[in-house]
Amino acid sequence: MSKTITTETSQLSVVREAILNAARWGITEFIVEIVKSNIDLLMTLDSDLRSIFHIAIAHRQENVFGLIYGLDTAKYNFIPFCDKNDSNMLHLAGELSPESQVKLQQISGAALQMQRELQWFKEVEGIIPPMLKLHTNGKEETPYETFDRSHANLVKEGEKWMKDIAQTSTVVGTLIITIMFAALFTVPGGPDQDTGVPLLLRKKLFKIFIISDSISLFASTTSVLMFVGILTSRYTADDFLKSLPNKLIIGLSSLFISIAAMMVAFSSTVIIMVKGQLEIVIPIVLLAGIPIGLFVWLQFPLLVKIFISTYGPGIFDRKMKWL
Template structure:
């Protein structure tokens, strides 16, 4: 669709109206003279004389067998058509200079306004074919600006126009999949950290790819680049940053999990109260001893599992596809088992220490154990945002809208 400019109309309309009035007066006088005499009309009005040279010039190009009236009408028609073309060309040039070829649906798709896109498509379905000066339609703009909610709306509304709308390319021959493979530095996704940003990027690329049938999008753009090549090239820095953050996190956590595994192993082999002559634990009938035995075993197993997960992250290749589920999944399991191992070690300590306090200081046991759980509480509070983001990003199939969409 061609946009409009108030300046273009303001300058062109007076000229159009003036010419239209002159042509109208001329047609009336020609008709009168044609009906009265069968000769070529002679026009003496000053305003008509300004138009006549153009009309006579056009008339000389027409068939000489036509009557004077037919000749002049044909010339008038061509002059009016030429004037209209000049008007549209002038308006279009001014709009291109000012970047005003943006229709409402394009602006709404670019800014992620889902409700406006839906309303426009309900009232005027053909607006889905509007394009920007760079030949980007609403689909390409939604993909470029990372608006999955708008992309879903366009998928529902495309109906039988899927090929023409979702198969469109911009001036550079980039399809929706090529644009999804590109990376923008303003970090649009609603999640912190380079690793989680990379995970969203991979999921967004795969989502756009799987939204259409296989081999639907053009393979190469004008630069002879495939979407996979663009994705690998544009995400090199993000992969490095994400890999570094994962390695630093895994290194720090693996040190903690190794220490807990060491303590848990020593605790599980040192029973409170010792053993009887028969080798049976002396306090095996006590409930606190049962709690100690179970918690020490849980601490040992979970800490070893956590250490293995973090080692798997440290030895990974850090490729783009690994950020989709492999690396974040390992980090999620590692953090979960690390938290469980810390909690289990504290429970094991408290249950073994209960035998020391059960006589004289039994009434002070509960406050002491609550204070002992403070490190676990602080660790949980510190890691909770990261943990929630990991769960959210890992188990979400479609990336969430950018930060500005939720402001």
């Protein structure tokens, strides 16, 4: 009889350790199947007195943490838990531990890494009762103090990353503004000597030139203003959640539009000048597409990542149902 009990205890210990490891590595399916067979296994704690949800937060495993939304009211049995260091869930979300840094390496750019950390902190903050938000742990720190201390270096790295992009893009935007502004006063065909009205005013290609030149000028001006806003930002931690990404999205998008419009203006001017000589027009128009392609290749993936990270569906599944 004692051997049977010992065997069952040993097997249960193995299962509990497997659940904890699954939480660390983000193996959600395993946890769901095991817990469905025995709901009491949800109360499994590791040596630091952390539940699978605390472990998921510490290791930044969003899929495992998302299981807490499938517990409905039962999730409030886990939220008040504190580990052996008296840290609650929000403390763990605010701590940039070695485990969480491993997950952050999958995200390119310090600013986007900082945004992801803020998304985690805000998500956990949303389910934590107000009294726990000011709870101090063994280091006598509130969750907010833990976050500020732990992320101080990442904030500096994010600031440098943002400013490097903004400074480089500002130079490009300023050059485009200068070129497009000058082009408006040196229109193809020149002005009428008596009236000052452009001679080719009624030509469709000339209208395309004027419209694309104006779009390029306005878009590049917008991009420069956005990048100046990035350079002069306060760079508080919360700025990395929405404010700075929004400015970067608008700045890069406007810069792309300005470059594309500039190439259209250039191509329309060439067509007017060579008067339909296709053997000259076609190669020049194709070459004009190279700068647009280079921008798409170099900067568009970054723009997409920032857009999805800021406006996408998010990494947390709040509608999960699994029990």
